[in-house]
Amino acid sequence: MKVLVVISSSPFKGDKAKESVDLSLSLAAFDHEVSLLFKGEGLLCLLEDHQPKSSGLKDYFRILKALDLYEIESVYAFECQQYPINQLKLSQRISPLWCTADKLQELLASHEMVFHL
């Protein structure tokens, strides 16, 4: 099944972003064809300079390096004026494909199931 997981929560507000990543990996482990979409505050997951250890937290976004191992190859980021992060230093862990509203509609239509925690 083609599944789209949308991450729109801040990486450090609650567990939604982390749980969305965990959900993606679990679905991929059961042979679903998973795509990831970062939007809104979820885009901040893509910044390079997170320093979770500075606040005694675990760097759970290291797991994003493993997306390839789980055969999650379709990673998208929806441009957002509020967070123009494509002008900043982005994580080398993943290289998302930047998409516009038209592409977003296409993505939603082309997946059989969409999860947005």
Place this chain on the structure above:
Amino acid sequence: MKSLFLINRSFTQEKLNECLSIMSDQDLLLFIEDGVNNLLNHNLSFNKQCKAFLPDMVLRGIPNTVHSLPIVNNYQEWVDLCIDFDKAISWK
């Protein structure tokens, strides 16, 4: 009386203006937690005294290049602010 306003989430300009409009010139707005994400927003403007909490910026990898706000460097400075101001108001 001077108040310390605290914002811990992302705001739109409209919502930020609600807060700024009731602040006096003596008051201070401090961005903490996810409030520091506002520092990335080119569309926001701050016409009152504002500062950002450095440990939350470091944790999130948020640079201070867009608005170049003054910084509160650590928890001790934050506590000093709370003592210095008559009251602290968390603005939602």
